[in-house]
Amino acid sequence: MHEGAIVHSLLDIAQEIKEKENLKEISRIKIVVGKFHQIVEEVMMTQYNFMKLEYTGFENSELLMQMVDVKAKCNDCNHEFAIDEPIFLCPKCESMNTDIVSGKELLIETMEGTQT
Ligand SMILES: [Zn+2]
Secondary structure, X not given: OOHHHHHHHHHHHHHHHHHHOOEEEEEEEEEEEEXXXXXXXXXXXXXXXXXXXXXXXXXXXXXXXXXXXXXXEEXXXXXXXXXXXXXXXXXXXXXXXXXXXXXXXXXEEEEEEEEO
């Protein structure tokens, strides 16, 4: 269960942003999560609602998650395809010469809160 560690580092980053932006009470954090991280949304929410209490100004905030599909691109025929399993084989030309183009994201997109 690595959701706890992810939530912890997200809150650390969020707190830095909060201080930099002079925010007092955070109402909402929107994050973008690539499915590559194999995060269970419900577990993330539970962890978040538990851990936010340790961060001043985050007690009443809510977490919004936007999941991004894992997509790979074939370097041989340029075909782009979504993947559900860690098999990076181009379905078009069967090449293994592929790169992940999305799905590895893990970032805070927006933060809303009241200013001091
Ligand atoms: Zn291909």
